[in-house]
Amino acid sequence: MPQPSPPRLTQAGNIIHTLPDCPGIYRFLDRNGCALYIGKSINIRSRVKTHLAEARGLSRKHRMLSETKCIDVRPTAGEIGALLLENDAIKKQAPAFNRRQRSIKKMWSYALTSGRGEFCVPTLQSYSMHKPEILASYGAYTSPSRAKKALEQATRDHGLCPRILGLEAGKGPCFNFQIGRCRGACADFESAESHNRRLKAALRFKGFSAWPVASPVLLHEVASDPTLQPAQEWHLLHNWAYLGTFDTLELARSAKLLPGFMFDKDTYHILRRALKHHPGPILRADTLETIEWLEPLTTR
Structure with a gap:
């Protein structure tokens, strides 16, 4: 999309009338063209x-x-595009006068891997596009310690086995089984199938937020006044990551998904709000099937 020529900041009164009164982002630039501040507005x-x-x-x-x-x-x-573009630009350009959103706030999630005897074991990982399998990934945690506390709480609440889940070392029945708080997966009283099913239910309903589809999705945003702003834009999203904004559906669907898109806390919160309240359809990028978006529960 052609970009407007940057208005010169000579006197304040000389630039205001040249700026559009529509949603978008703006950058205050120094003499070298480097961003001093990046903001967004409706x-x-x-x-x-x-x-x-x-x-x-x-x-x-x-x-x-x-x-x-x-x-x-x-x-x-629209406003969603402004939020996503502002956050992305601040992360990449780190303007000196932006206090918030300058750093990528690394997040952690659990992936379910196969352990002994076909039992699923939650393995902590830093979420990124390098690991695109998202159906078995749960959580949005700012540190490994917070992720561990959440898993321990889910284990207690659902009678899961801490030894099977890697929260307790040793062999044989776990301590929780001995005091009646584990249903006995560690002592052959509960099958792997049953324990795995209860584990996934616990992760889903105890505040863990998994990306609910196996492919990137497209969020379509339409302008209220296309004379001032792009008539429409398509936002490409995957694994709670923002992958770009495109003028046409064809460009969005043909975009190459390069590795290195981190699961960032700021992007996560923007997307949760956007996907929950967006009035238009949300589409799978591969099939264009309309998705009935289910709002994830609040993470801990």
Whole structure:
């Protein structure tokens, strides 16, 4: 999509009328074209005007504007695109005057792997596109210790075996079985099939959030005023990761999914809200089948 020419920031009054009053992102750029600040708004013109009005004295915004040589904008079809593009741009460009969202907040999830005797064992991993199997992945945790506490809680609440799940070392019956809190998977009183079924139920209903489909999905966003902004955009999403925004369905479906898209906390929360409240259809990118999106439960 052709991008608007960046208006020169000579005097505040000279640029406001050139900015679009539609959703999108904007960047304050220094003399070398490096981003000093990246923001988003449902009305770019109004938001930039607020920045200029608040730049007084020795304030942080005054210092930012004193280094700013121009502003460029990227209109979007709607608010979801603005949120995703802003977060992506801040992560990649790390503007000096952005305090939030600059770093990728690494997240952790559980993948179910095969253990002894066909029992499923939760294995902690850092979620990324390098590991695209997502149907058996659960959780969005900011640290391994929080992930372990959540698994321990699910084990207690559902009478699962901590030894089978790798939470307790040793051989033979686990301590929980001896006090009546384990149904005996470790002592051959419960089959692998039964324990696996209860484990998956526990992960699903105790606040773990799995990406519910095996392929990337497409979220379609349509503009309210296509004279000012793109008429429509397609957002490509997978494994709670943002893979790009495209002008056409064909471009979105033909995009190559390169490795290295991390499971990022900020993106995760943006997508949870967007997918829950989006009024339009959500499609599988491979088949264009409409998905009935089920809102994941809140993670711990």
